[in-house]
Amino acid sequence: MDVFKIPTLSAKPIPITTKEAFESFTKKQKPWIQLISDAMSFSWRYYAQCPHCDNAIIIIGFNPTHTQTPHGKHYMVRSVNGVGFLDRSAYEACPYRNQANKKLSKEDKYSTEHHLPSKALNILIEHFDRAIYLLEKELQIKFSTSCLKRMLEDFRASQGWLYKGVSEQNIPWIFAYFTLSKSLYKQRILNKTLKSNLLALEPKLQFDKHETLLVTDGLFFKTSFSFFDHQRSVNDHHLIESITFKVSDKNNRDLYIKKIEFDPLHFANLINMDEEKAKEFRNMKLVEMARAVFR
Ligand SMILES: [Zn+2]
Structure with a gap:
């Protein structure tokens, strides 16, 4: 490593x-x-x-x-x-172990008593705004609060923090990986490629001035997003981890695919910022929401 x-x-x-x-x-x-x-x-x-x-x-x-x-x-x-x-x-x-490139299944879980998962879960809760910031920045999508709440509930239900691929460094992305498919409606689509792919398929889709994808009466176009395929590899002692983000329509046709490479050092820098300096950047409402889901 x-x-x-x-x-x-x-x-x-x-x-x-x-x-x-x-x-x-x-x-x-x-x-x-x-x-x-x-x-x-x-x-x-x-x-x-x-x-x-x-x-x-x-x-x-x-x-x-x-x-x-x-x-x-x-x-x-x-x-x-x-x-x-x-x-x-x-x-x-551990992904750094020799021959550890073997893929973990979502069912590969630690016992609830193990010391690693609870540390990672605690970091996710107390830095949930930072985890979401990194995901949104990468995807150029702003998720609605109600969508994020349901994602937290998915993560709790699937006990994603017990996954053996989790660490304190990669928890934002492992969080996303353990959520279920969600509707793209009411999310803010700042990602121009995704927006144009959506409009190419359904020109009647409407967006407000903040680029929120609006539910339109009489339009039956379903579209949802999900995260899948956690990959880990070590090249020249350097760990590279990724998940794939996918938007599809109701027939499971892919409208947009993006591989998200984890950026653990950026996450570590965010969560270790001086609290006083970090104050103006924090969204404590999201942290409160995460605390409430796991209370
Ligand atoms: Zn190790």
Whole structure:
């Protein structure tokens, strides 16, 4: 992996760059940096936590004898005092694991007692406005409040936060993935391609000045949107995750398809903004709504 986290030092995942950067971040403190010595030699070990599964990782490539690009690797040999977890079920599901490109099914779920899902759910609730901001920005669609409420209810009903593909970093997109198909009516369609595709199929569709798709008397044109196909792959230690957004008509004809690549660092930056500075950008009504659905 090309990122690590150390929750006690920063809530954000940190890119793995150089030994010097890691040493300055951890202030060369134990347990993150440890001296391993035996009769013959001694060397330094660099530990951190996997941003996805919270297990301990060891960073390879910082020692002069290493020729590889610095990257993190799960350390599942034994538990390292003070460093992450030693949790095999989370490791098995971790996208950074070798051969982990196998697709998870929506039924692959953690037990309700597992420590990872509740953290992710809590982040979704307390930062629901940020999650929606990222989805809306990507899609150029503004969802109505009642639509978002039903999406939250879908997520609760399907217990999406227990999905083994969930993490604190990808929860906005996993939220969308676990919602059911919703009508496009009453949503604001700022996406020009989508709007022109809709009008090409049904020229009588009407939009108000905010681009809200209006329900028109006598017009029986059904159109809905949904999210599907969560994909994960690791290229050159870098994790890429995506879901696909699709708008279709009543005959299941595709009117618009967009692959949404997750942007976990953007989400981490948003949720770790200084609260005072972030105030003007926040939509606490959405947060209240999320809290109420999960109360
Ligand atoms: Zn992991």
